[in-house]
Amino acid sequence: xxxxxxxxxxxxxxxxxxxxxxxxxxxxxxxxxxxxxxxxxxxxxxxxxxxxxxxxxxxxxxxxxxxxxxxxxxxxxxxxxxxxxxxxxxxxxxxxxxxxxxxxxxxxxxxxxxxxxxxxxxxxxxxxxxxxxxxxxxxxxxxxxxxxxxxxxxxxxxxxxxxxxxxxxxxxxxxxxxxxxxxxxxxxxxxxxxxxxxxxxxxxxxxxxxxxxxxxxxxxxxxxxxxxxxxxxxxxxxxxxxxxxx
Amino acid sequence: xxxxxxxxxxxxxxxxxxxxxxxxxxxxxxxxxxxxxxxxxxxxxxxxxxxxxxxxxxxxxxxxxxxxxxxxxxxxxxxxxxxxxxxxxxxxxxxxxxxxxxxxxxxxxxxxxxxxxxxxxxxxxxxxxxxxxxxxxxxxxxxxxxxxxxxxxxxxxxxxxxxxxxxxxxxxxxxxxxxxxxxxxxxxxxxxxxxxxxxxxxxxxxxxxxxxxxxxxxxxxxxxxxxxxxxxxxxxxxxxxxxxxx
Numbered sequence: 001x002x003x004x005x006x007x008x009x010x011x012x013x014x015x016x017x018x019x020x021x022x023x024x025x026x027x028x029x030x031x032x033x034x035x036x037x038x039x040x041x042x043x044x045x046x047x048x049x050x051x052x053x054x055x056x057x058x059x060x061x062x063x064x065x066x067x068x069x070x071x072x073x074x075x076x077x078x079x080x081x082x083x084x085x086x087x088x089x090x091x092x093x094x095x096x097x098x099x100x101x102x103x104x105x106x107x108x109x110x111x112x113x114x115x116x117x118x119x120x121x122x123x124x125x126x127x128x129x130x131x132x133x134x135x136x137x138x139x140x141x142x143x144x145x146x147x148x149x150x151x152x153x154x155x156x157x158x159x160x161x162x163x164x165x166x167x168x169x170x171x172x173x174x175x176x177x178x179x180x181x182x183x184x185x186x187x188x189x190x191x192x193x194x195x196x197x198x199x200x201x202x203x204x205x206x207x208x209x210x211x212x213x214x215x216x217x218x219x220x221x222x223x224x225x226x227x228x229x230x231x232x233x234x235x236x237x238x239x240x241x242x243x244x245x246x
Numbered sequence: 247x248x249x250x251x252x253x254x255x256x257x258x259x260x261x262x263x264x265x266x267x268x269x270x271x272x273x274x275x276x277x278x279x280x281x282x283x284x285x286x287x288x289x290x291x292x293x294x295x296x297x298x299x300x301x302x303x304x305x306x307x308x309x310x311x312x313x314x315x316x317x318x319x320x321x322x323x324x325x326x327x328x329x330x331x332x333x334x335x336x337x338x339x340x341x342x343x344x345x346x347x348x349x350x351x352x353x354x355x356x357x358x359x360x361x362x363x364x365x366x367x368x369x370x371x372x373x374x375x376x377x378x379x380x381x382x383x384x385x386x387x388x389x390x391x392x393x394x395x396x397x398x399x400x401x402x403x404x405x406x407x408x409x410x411x412x413x414x415x416x417x418x419x420x421x422x423x424x425x426x427x428x429x430x431x432x433x434x435x436x437x438x439x440x441x442x443x444x445x446x447x448x449x450x451x452x453x454x455x456x457x458x459x460x461x462x463x464x465x466x467x468x469x470x471x472x473x474x475x476x477x478x479x480x481x482x483x484x485x486x487x488x489x490x491x492x
Contacts, residue, residue, distance in 0.1 A: 017452070018450060018452055018469075019452050019454055019467060020276070020277075020280075020293075021276075021280050021289075021290045021291065021292070021293065022280050022281070022284060022290070022421070022423065022467070022469060023276070023277040023278065023279070023280030023281035023282075023284070023290075024280075024281075024423065024425070024452075024467045025277075025454060026274075026277045027273070027276070027277075028272075030266070030267075030269070030273070030295070031266075031269040031271075031272045031273075032269065033269070034266075034267050034268050034269030034270075035268070035269030035270075036269075038268060038269070043267075044267045044268070044269075045267065045297055046267070046294070046295060046296055046297070046302075047266075047267065047293075047294070047295035048292070048293070048294050048295075049276070049292060049293035049294075050292055051291055051292070052452075056292075078432055078453065078455060079432055079433045079436040080432055080435075080436045080439055080440065080453040081436070081439060081440035081443050081451070081453075082443075082451065082452050082453060083453075115433075117433065117434075117436075117437065118437065119432075119433050119436030119437055119440075120433040120436075122436075123433075137457070153454075154455055154456070154457065156457055175268070177268070177270065179270070186324055186325055186326055186365075187325045187357075187361075187363065187365050187366040187369075188363075189326075190325040190326045190327070190363075190365030190366075190368075191363065191364065191365055193326055193327060194326065194327040194365075197327050197328075204264060205327070205328065206263070206264055206265050206270075206298075206328050207324065207326040207327075207328060207329075208265055208271060208399075209324060209400055210400070211383070211400065211402055221265060221268070221270050223264075223268060
């Protein structure tokens with residue numbers, strides 16, 4: 001009998017911003033979110049990076065919110081003209097963008113009437129029906145609407161928002177991972193590694209060659225929700241790579 | 247009269263690999279490719295990260311190769327069981343995966359008969375009709391089939407492959423960018439920045455708050471194919487942020 005915990009929960013990350021695509025900013029949110037979601041039994045199963053173009057953001061959000069259990073967005077919720085995520089999310093859900101009373105109060109308390117200009121007030125607007133996601137760094141909130149979680153692009157703020165919303169997420173079994181790094185050559189261990197993968201169908205074995213100052217080699221990452229099989233698999237891989245280390 | 251050089255060439259990057267989504271590897275190819283493509287007048291207009299699942303890779307490649315001028319893929323062309331990109335690309339194009347004679351010769355010369363095992367031979371297989379993309383680091387090639395460029399995931403190898411294929415790409419006007427970093431607060435400059443953006447419709451102005459050891463502030467990135475307008479825009483932004491620096 002399968003229970004809720006055997007279900008695989010799948011998430012998609014939508015990274016919104018020209019700066020990521022132009023290379024002027026290196027994304028740091030995807031790896032963080034991938035790791036954190038694993039720990040609560042949610043698989044980051046796809047990511048999309050889209051430019052600051054309303055039609056593209058809206059169609060992407062509507063496509064992925066229908067396909068995945070969870071959608072996380074990062075970027076585009078600040079006070080400037082290029083921060084168009086909230087209007088796009090409202091449009092995707094066909095709801096109005098409204099001034100959220102709690103966000104308005106926090107921002108009035110923080111800035112005072114004088115400094116709370118129109119630009120900053122934009123950050124207190126959310127799609128109608130959204131629930132705020134607080135953070136410890138900035139006064140501007142993220143929010144959730146249905147299965148879509150809208151977060152800031154600045155990594156520190158995004159991480160704080162995620163720490164607040166994580167306890168509200170339902171996941172399955174946490175994914176555990178083991179890594180073995182070796183000087184063995186990928187081409188030498190490939191056949192043996194393929195055999196081990198066939199023997200352990202519930203372990204996902206990835207093989208990643210590396211080259212750097214420390215030399216060249218391969219990093220084998222094994223991931224599973226089954227800790228016992230993961231341990232067994234790890235022993236086999238460990239034995240295999242030792243055979244091929246010169 | 248508009249010429250070929252006024253056309254905007256758009257590219258999509260497909261990053262293939264569970265390791266990127268699980269957070270065990272931080273992608274380093276997207277920012278590199280975004281910057282490099284800008285220089286030759288091609289706009290990286292979307293990126294997708296997909297897991298090592300054949301159906302997902304095939305459908306993504308088929309969707310984006312129809313939508314974009316260029317598609318670049320990274321990852322999944324090594325010798326191990328999880329390297330499934332080439333079979334997926336062949337399937338996406340409904341062609342066979344064939345042993346490429348030039349790749350076979352290079353690999354035989356390099357490894358000799360004895361070390362050229364079945365795993366390594368996989369790397370000499372490409373979709374029928376593909377043209378090889380060499381690199382200076384590894385003997386295993388990437389390849390091009392129609393508008394799809396298949397490259398390695400290891401950044402050094404990917405970068406070498408890109409340097410070989412870049413001269414074969416047709417682009418429009420190069421995108422030039424200027425960056426101004428300032429301690430001004432985003433919420434203070436937002437209205438003025440919006441005005442400047444409206445005045446310079448052919449300059450893309452992005453505003454990115456930062457917080458780090460060096461303090462907090464905002465980085466304004468201006469991008470355009472029109473160098474004169476970019477300079478003018480940059481002067482206006484420079485003047486604006488100075489007004490709000492305390």
